[in-house]
Amino acid sequence: MVTGGAQGIGLAVAERLAAGGAKAVLWDLDAELVAAAAERLGCEGRAVDVTDAEAVETAAADLVKDHGRVDALVASAGLAGPNAPLHDYGLDDWRRIMKVNVDGVFHCCRAVLPYMRKANFGRIVTIASVAGKEGNPGASAYSASKAAVIGMTKSMGKENADLDIAVNSVTPAAARTRIFDQMSQEHIDYMLSKIPRGRFLEVDEAASMIAWLCTAENSFSTGAVFDLSGGRATY
Template sequence: MDSKKRYADQVAVITGAADGIGKAIAQRMAAEGANLALWDLKEAQLKTLEAEWQAKGITVTTSVVNISEEEEVEKAFQETMDIYGRVDILVNSAGIVGPTQTKITNYPTEAFDEIYRVNLRGAFLTSKYALKWMEPSGTGRILLIASIAGKEGNPNMVGYSATKAGVIGLVKGLGKEYATTGITINGLAPAVIRTPMNADTAPAQLEYMASKIPMQRLGTVEEAASIACWICSAEASFTTGFIYDLSGGRATY
């Protein structure tokens, strides 16, 4: 199979697409022929991206979507269907880190609630409505971006660790639930990837996370895009409910 054409005529919905891992995945999928529906809350960045990519001949639409709000998610999927007539791929890359270097006894409950709404509720909602459109077609790919923190737990980041563990549970449950439908649901568990998302992470916390990586370096968004684009392709047909490692050797299970 020609990898540059493996997404020809397919439609990919990508959340958190204005920058970081989501943007890199979108760029790689577009290069391989995908039509894109990019969602984020960063309207200015989305509009700049849309104009730049359309000028390059990429078929792309953008929408400001809060994935923690059910009505917004449902509406955005309906609009995508109205424009493209299909949804083949969902990559849910939107997420927030929340407080770091913070013991649970000092962790604001409202901050935990916010992280849950974006990281876990958002993954639930985007999966729920993607599946409603994918199931009648008998095919589809869903990739939820989890984290090594969800596998191993990062101290002093209880909100992030707990919600990403929830994403892993969602992947495993949905993978089995839809195993006979032609739709695969998988997850990706990165260690620290150099993105704008962790630009504000406390240096001590970032140093702790990076020190756990046997390769002794941070991952890149290009590396994330490479494995994500394989997971979401027709080539990855016999794996579902699995969490792929992207941790430089930190987790190999």
Template sequence: MGFPEGYCVAVTGAASGIGRATALLLAGQGVRVACLDHADASETAASAGGGAATHPLDIADAAACRAILGHVIADFGRLDGLVNCAGVVGPTNIRSEELNPADFEAVCRVNLFGALHVSQAVLPHMRGRGFGRILHVASIAGKEGNAGMAAYSASKAGLIGLVKSMGKEYAETGVTVNALAPAVIRTPMVAAMPEAQVTYMTDRIPMKRCGELDEAARMIAWIVGPDCSFTTGFTFDLSGGRAVY
């Protein structure tokens, strides 16, 4: 168990919530971490300590993903893992007939296209080295669909499909591509949602509680470590019993 010397992981969405918690946990285990976010992630990098780097990145921008992740790979000399936590919720508590297609597109640009962009930016390097771990944070909404959150649910369902395809494509290369489907974890993203929407989601969790940041970070750290070696294209569950498939 654990990470070999010199292990390097890039984390998107590292300024806040699950991404921040994952970056700190990985750094605490001796991993060199690149903290990427379109918001300022320097506090995360500073808390992570010596080996951590930080770069501004909008994952909806394909060229920026190639440039910044290329820079991270050159700087570290290698990249073993990518944790993609960057994401947006978009409209909530709204019927699909009222959903503005522009809002739908904006959510997909980050949650779905962004996942493609960051994957494409690291896959050639990982395939070339014969080793890599990619983990995209999807959502229980992508498995089950949350009423009132059609844009978000569709973007995360698309992401789960993307991961299934990529996992199979790279299965013989030493690179694994997986997703994580959390139910509700109390983060700034959830705090910004209407209470009715949060209650709707939490009521459906058999454990009748939210997940903790550390529970998400520990699972992610294992998935992007060398020990998680015979699973790819899979969506790991983190839902307190809500999804049993």
């Protein structure tokens, strides 16, 4: 299952998984977009608000009822939010970003882990950001939310290491997706200036690594953070 699966990195991951023979199930808040994406990929799509814990629990239960198990979760749904210094940051904007980026990941992982633990198999990949490691100016809420995702992932990796469950995070540099619509041009230019490769990440490049982390071949790495930063983060 791929959250935020109707667009951006999530859609690219779903395409990669489906091409490899997986039965991809797309979750996205945008009902029309997820329906169109699912039809194009020939897979299942569902409108799910990841901030709604009950809705997530129900959707996960329905998935297992229909397919028998859930092998992998890619938690890609997220918001960038507006750009402003912390002392000017709107309270509603801050809370919305935390609700989607942190609570949304928590809800989805909490919903699928019991099924994975029962089956003694599972792969979870959370989509964080290099901003969660370095902190981007003008993006305190986004940076803090992604740092929380990294910490959450490390905890889950340790908690489930006794079973064949791998929980890892990827920290991409910026990719030119619809999330850019939420950012100022100044902030976009800043992000590009920090990438030694001199270009933004391509979603297919991200999908390649994320899809591998979802496979049985990834049998040892867990609680780890994999950079996709074009040389920006080297630690």
